[in-house]
Amino acid sequence: MIKNIGYIILILFGAACSSEKEDYIPIDQNPKLEFTVPSNFPEPSYNVSLNPPTEKGFELGKKLFYDGRLSSDGVISCGFCHIQDFAFTHHTHIVSHGVDGALGTRNAQPLHNLAFMNEFTWDGAAIHLDLQPIIPITAEVEMNESFGNIIKKLEEQPEYVTLFAEAFEDQKINSENILKALAQFTIMMISSNSKYDKIERNEGSVFTPDEAAGFELFTSKCASCHSGTLFTDQSYRNNGLAVDPQYNDIGRNRVTGLASDLYKFKVPNLRNIELTFPYMHDGRLKTLKDVLDHYSDGMVDSETLDPMFKNSEGMVTGIPLAEEEKQQIISFLKTLTDDDFVNDHRFSEF
Numbered sequence: 001m002i003k004n005i006g007y008i009i010l011i012l013f014g015a016a017c018s019s020e021k022e023d024y025i026p027i028d029q030n031p032k033l034e035f036t037v038p039s040n041f042p043e044p045s046y047n048v049s050l051n052p053p054t055e056k057g058f059e060l061g062k063k064l065f066y067d068g069r070l071s072s073d074g075v076i077s078c079g080f081c082h083i084q085d086f087a088f089t090h091h092t093h094i095v096s097h098g099v100d101g102a103l104g105t106r107n108a109q110p111l112h113n114l115a116f117m118n119e120f121t122w123d124g125a126a127i128h129l130d131l132q133p134i135i136p137i138t139a140e141v142e143m144n145e146s147f148g149n150i151i152k153k154l155e156e157q158p159e160y161v162t163l164f165a166e167a168f169e170d171q172k173i174n175s176e177n178i179l180k181a182l183a184q185f186t187i188m189m190i191s192s193n194s195k196y197d198k199i200e201r202n203e204g205s206v207f208t209p210d211e212a213a214g215f216e217l218f219t220s221k222c223a224s225c226h227s228g229t230l231f232t233d234q235s236y237r238n239n240g241l242a243v244d245p246q247y248n249d250i251g252r253n254r255v256t257g258l259a260s261d262l263y264k265f266k267v268p269n270l271r272n273i274e275l276t277f278p279y280m281h282d283g284r285l286k287t288l289k290d291v292l293d294h295y296s297d298g299m300v301d302s303e304t305l306d307p308m309f310k311n312s313e314g315m316v317t318g319i320p321l322a323e324e325e326k327q328q329i330i331s332f333l334k335t336l337t338d339d340d341f342v343n344d345h346r347f348s349e350f
């Protein structure tokens with residue numbers, strides 16, 4: 001509607017006085033936001049042209065992200081489990097907890113650089129970012145709500161009626177637009193300003209000797225899976241965690257049904273890893289030192305354990321590391337912390 005008014009004004013103006021046309025600044029009530037790919041990043045997987053972020057779409061997506069109305073008890077928003085200070089993870093929560101304190105079985109993942117990912121969640125159950133929020137919104141142990149109810153609740157809020165009308169041409173409050181707005185917000189969450197990035201882009205930073213030694217160790221021992229500038233090859237692997245009988249989480253097998261995918265989980269990206277503790281799909285490891293101890297001494301053999309962690313005789317070797325080497329790797333991992341990102345007010349609730 002507002003766009004149409006702009007259009008009409010443009011026509012009237014143009015017809016009335018064509019010589020002034022060049023001075024005319026088009027009235028666009030909802031400017032597009034620039035989606036900028038950092039120079040050290042690959043092309044995004046998300047097709048931004050199909051859902052280009054706009055000022056109003058982003059604002060709406062952010063409002064929805066922080067709104068408890070998306071859950072059945074009115075309390076659990078996306079932002080409840082995804083807290084910016086901790087790179088949008090659920091700080092201190094081993095597994096997530098949703099409406100009425102219901103416990104999930106997995107550790108909330110960080111939200112950053114989502115536009116560059118092909119599949120989502122620990123087992124890849126969501127194959128498109130636009131569809132991912134359907135899982136938490138409808139899961140009994142997360143938000144336990146239906147789109148029908150959410151739409152009713154939003155329609156009662158004049159602020160939402162206006163925002164949807166401004167953000168989308170069809171002006172509708174429907175599930176498609178809710179999901180599109182959420183994606184416009186989440187694809188803009190790019191973390192690319194860590195010390196590591198500044199070094200990669202030759203912006204004047206340098207590694208300390210420990211960080212440099214850690215980077216070298218990481219490159220030779222970890223980067224085959226945590227690869228590239230996104231720190232994940234986006235594959236599903238078994239890194240030797242013992243099966244927790246409490247959850248018996250079968251991982252990727254849940255999606256594919258293949259025996260070869262039992263207990264495999266998505267290789268997580270390691271950006272902001274200093275902030276996203278506890279670690280692993282069920283949050284079982286508290287510290288980065290615990291993670292390194294797992295790789296050096298904690299691995300459990302199984303049918304699907306990644307062959308990288310075994311020697312030619314099939315014995316489990318893990319990744320042997322001396323204490324000093326572990327500390328160096330941790331020093332390097334801390335260079336992936338992006339303070340600009342966690343303090344970026346564009347993504348903050350207030």
Ligand code: HEC
Nearest residue numbers: 077078081096097098106107108109120121122133136142
């Ligand atoms: C109750 C806590 C909780 C709530 C509420 C919640 N999430 Fe999550 N989120 C999680 C957990 C746990 C995972 C990992 C899920 C899995 O692997 O099955 C996750 C995963 C994700 C992922 C996948 C990240 C990746 O790298 O693959 C995205 C995106 C996401 N959530 C966005 C959202 C949005 C948007 C909302 C609101 C509509 C939301 N979440 C609400 C806990 C939550």
Ligand code: HEC
Nearest residue numbers: 221222225237239265266267268279280281291295306308
């Ligand atoms: C064979 C592939 C592979 C290699 C090699 C590997 N990882 Fe991992 N890493 C994984 C997978 C898969 C997970 C997730 C496992 C899970 O939660 O079930 C993971 C999880 C992690 C986590 C926890 C991340 C989070 O968000 O909870 C950290 C930290 C980590 N790895 C660091 C390292 C370091 C450091 C090295 C080298 C010493 C390394 N990894 C080597 C596959 C690998």
